[in-house]
Amino acid sequence: MSDRQSSNAYWQANLRIIWVCLIIWALVSYGFGIILRPLISSISIGGTDLGFWFAQQGSILVFIVLIFWYAARMNRLDREHGVDE
Amino acid sequence: MDQFTLNLIVIGLSFALYIGIAIYTRAGSTSEFYAANRGVSPVMNGMATAADWMSAASFISMAGLIAFTGYDNSTYLMGWTGGYVLLALLLAPYLRKFGKFTVPEFIGDRFYSQTARIIGVICLLIISITYVIGQMTGVGVTFSRYLEVSNSTGLWIGAALVFCYAVLGGMKGITYTQVAQYVVLIIAYTIPAVFIAMQLTGHVLPQTGLFGTHDASGAKFLAKLDQVVTDLGFANYTGHHKSTLDMVLFTLALMIGTAGLPHVIIRFFTVPKVSDARASAGWALVFIALLYTVAPAVGSMARFNLTATMWPGAVTGTEAGSTFSEPAISLEQIETAPELQWMRNWQTTGLLSWEDKNGDGLIQYYNEAGAEGAPVAEQIAAQNLQGNELTTVNNDIMVLANPEIANLPGWVIAIVAAGGLAAALSTAAGLLLAISGAVSHDLIKGAINPNISEKNELMAARISMGVSILVATILGLNPPGFAAQTVALAFGLAASSIFPVLMMGIFSKRINKQGAIWGMLAGILSTLLYIFAYKGWFFISGTNMLEDTAANWLFGISPASFGTVGALINFIVAYAVSSATEEPPVEVIELVESIRVPRGAGDAVAH
Numbered sequence: 203m204s205d206r207q208s209s210n211a212y213w214q215a216n217l218r219i220i221w222v223c224l225i226i227w228a229l230v231s232y233g234f235g236i237i238l239r240p241l242i243s244s245i246s247i248g249g250t251d252l253g254f255w256f257a258q259q260g261s262i263l264v265f266i267v268l269i270f271w272y273a274a275r276m277n278r279l280d281r282e283h284g285v286d287e
Numbered sequence: 288m289d290q291f292t293l294n295l296i297v298i299g300l301s302f303a304l305y306i307g308i309a310i311y312t313r314a315g316s317t318s319e320f321y322a323a324n325r326g327v328s329p330v331m332n333g334m335a336t337a338a339d340w341m342s343a344a345s346f347i348s349m350a351g352l353i354a355f356t357g358y359d360n361s362t363y364l365m366g367w368t369g370g371y372v373l374l375a376l377l378l379a380p381y382l383r384k385f386g387k388f389t390v391p392e393f394i395g396d397r398f399y400s401q402t403a404r405i406i407g408v409i410c411l412l413i414i415s416i417t418y419v420i421g422q423m424t425g426v427g428v429t430f431s432r433y434l435e436v437s438n439s440t441g442l443w444i445g446a447a448l449v450f451c452y453a454v455l456g457g458m459k460g461i462t463y464t465q466v467a468q469y470v471v472l473i474i475a476y477t478i479p480a481v482f483i484a485m486q487l488t489g490h491v492l493p494q495t496g497l498f499g500t501h502d503a504s505g506a507k508f509l510a511k512l513d514q515v516v517t518d519l520g521f522a523n524y525t526g527h528h529k530s531t532l533d534m535v536l537f538t539l540a541l542m543i544g545t546a547g548l549p550h551v552i553i554r555f556f557t558v559p560k561v562s563d564a565r566a567s568a569g570w571a572l573v574f575i576a577l578l579y580t581v582a583p584a585v586g587s588m589a590r591f592n593l594t595a596t597m598w599p600g601a602v603t604g605t606e607a608g609s610t611f612s613e614p615a616i617s618l619e620q621i622e623t624a625p626e627l628q629w630m631r632n633w634q635t636t637g638l639l640s641w642e643d644k645n646g647d648g649l650i651q652y653y654n655e656a657g658a659e660g661a662p663v664a665e666q667i668a669a670q671n672l673q674g675n676e677l678t679t680v681n682n683d684i685m686v687l688a689n690p691e692i693a694n695l696p697g698w699v700i701a702i703v704a705a706g707g708l709a710a711a712l713s714t715a716a717g718l719l720l721a722i723s724g725a726v727s728h729d730l731i732k733g734a735i736n737p738n739i740s741e742k743n744e745l746m747a748a749r750i751s752m753g754v755s756i757l758v759a760t761i762l763g764l765n766p767p768g769f770a771a772q773t774v775a776l777a778f779g780l781a782a783s784s785i786f787p788v789l790m791m792g793i794f795s796k797r798i799n800k801q802g803a804i805w806g807m808l809a810g811i812l813s814t815l816l817y818i819f820a821y822k823g824w825f826f827i828s829g830t831n832m833l834e835d836t837a838a839n840w841l842f843g844i845s846p847a848s849f850g851t852v853g854a855l856i857n858f859i860v861a862y863a864v865s866s867a868t869e870e871p872p873v874e875v876i877e878l879v880e881s882i883r884v885p886r887g888a889g890d891a892v893a894h
Binding site: 209212213216220223224227231232235236237239247248249250251254255257258259261262263265266268269270272273276277280284285286287 | 353358361364365368369371372375376377380494497498499506507508509510511513525527531534535538539560561562565566568569572573576579580583880883884885886887
């Protein structure tokens with residue numbers, strides 16, 4: 203049974219990390235890039251506003267960081283729960 | 288050396304490279320054919336995934352889509368990259384742990400149902416075949432433009448090449464060829480962009496040039512572009528003009544559609560470990576981002592260069608109306624000036640055309656629909672303009688004509704041609720592999736003859752790939768009228784059927800056979816119904832029941848964005864039906880528990 207409990211804790215921790223990543227993923231693209239763009243339009247960057255930068259460049263850069271952070275965080279989690287390969 | 292010989296040499300060399308790699312990496316077993324023996328490193332796999340994913344549409348069309356719409360089409364940039372976050376977090380590691388060869392195989396095993404597997408195969412075939420037609424058409428067009436052969440000869444050459452390395456090498460050959468194709472296409476895309484960014488802004492990196500200062504006028508480049516296009520009566524480049532709801536739904540449809548495309552998912556079956564599958568999605572996005580962060584710079588700078596060619600006064604000055612400080616370009620210049628040879632080249636293809644409507648010997652490019660209140664309104668009265676005189680500017684010439692517009696040397700033009708072909712061929716090969724796997728592994732081995740030997744299955748896979756190449760080529764020669772609509776269809780189907788069913792299969796133990804089947808059917812049918820209602824039944828024009836305009840769309844949701852709603856319907860129906868029926872059997876719950884844990888992925892290779 204301890205095996206089952208350990209894998210349950212592992213899965214719950216994984217889900218929490220996924221939620222954090224998905225919130226950031228949505229915030230930079232749908233949030234800053236589209237819906238919240240008027241709110242941050244006062245911050246100007248290179249001849250336009252911050253929302254435009256997020257929509258055309260920033261969101262993509264954040265996506266890359268997000269995936270590598272998730273991969274590194276999960277490798278640590280795998281080791282902590284003894285389920286790494 | 289003339290341009291034709293240069294094109295021939297560069298394209299010929301790139302093809303020789305692909306064939307050499309294919310011969311070196313022939314596949315000998317089904318595991319090599321379907322999954323490259325799961326021995327591909329995450330960086331290599333990321334590069335191959337990037338080439339697999341970036342099609343003729345990414346390479347040729349995307350910058351043009353952004354150029355003429357501006358901010359509103361950022362949806363493509365976010366949508367076609369954000370899907371990789373979903374792949375890394377929600378699908379790739381678990382499907383790699385599952386350790387089989389095809390997407391329908393997972394659906395069949397997880398939902399313990401042959402019916403679910405067959406529905407998966409049908410979705411996969413519709414998505415991949417519509418997608419591959421577009422690639423073959425792109426191959427034909429590129430060949431006929433750069434090698435001066437007929438469209439059909441070009442297509443047959445492309446088909447023969449894909450046949451060589453895809454049928455021989457399977458996933459193993461395709462993977463290493465795609466790595467080479469990625470290198471060719473990214474060089475081809477970046478070189479002209481760097482030259483143009485240096486000319487306009489002095490930045491070496493197009494990514495920073497986009498937000499840099501325009502040298503000739505001293506204004507920020509994007510502010511300068513906004514001023515020039517609004518002078519001419521066009522909507523400002525950085526402004527938000529489309530419905531916010533539709534932008535969000537369209538971006539989401541592209542993201543979950545990307546994550547649900549079978550030919551992208553199967554790439555993650557080739558890496559050795561679960562942790563490699565996660566990292567590989569990150570590497571894929573790095574290599575994709577090298578092109579996708581350059582694309583908005585290419586689009587905006589090409590738009591500026593085109594406008595400045597038509598209105599020489601647009602280069603200097605920053606105040607509204609300064610575009611008209613000099614008269615528009617004359618008809619005589621367009622027809623004789625050596626630096627405008629590219630305009631005459633592209634005129635012969637029909638993708639660019641002009642007409643001196645008011646007979647003043649000048650070609651005035653502007654937007655009459657948006658002229659009211661814009662500085663161009665005065666000019667319309669003063670110069671007696673009779674309408675926009677640059678009558679056709681096709682989106683697609685923005686990338687292909689880019690090196691010619693900027694007067695770059697001939698070898699750059701030849702590399703761009705080779706890059707366009709690499710983009711189309713690498714995507715076609717990935718799609719063909721997904722199709723042949725579904726036919727030989729899911730239909731023949733899974734449903735018709737489960738006792739087939741490995742040798743015969745490999746033969747069946749090769750034959751089905753050969754047949755798919757033939758079908759794709761014939762459809763590419765006579766593209767059905769709906770070719771342009773297929774993107775909406777492929778992404779709508781992938782988003783509404785495959786992505787939800789895979790995600791529920793991993794993240795829920797409660798979704799059962801009935802839930803999966805009814806969910807997939809509800810998702811696909813609602814999406815097809817919505818697309819056909821506006822685009823015509825099976826895309827036959829005139830059979831649409833509702834007019835395809837924003838005012839008519841349900842809540843302003845365009846048919847291309849409806850995949851998001853279809854996915855939602857799929858989730859809801861699957862949950863409701865599963866709750867009303869029995870729980871999945873114990874062995875399926877054990878399967879779900881095993882794919883959630885990375886340990887032991889290596890063992891699952893033996894089949």
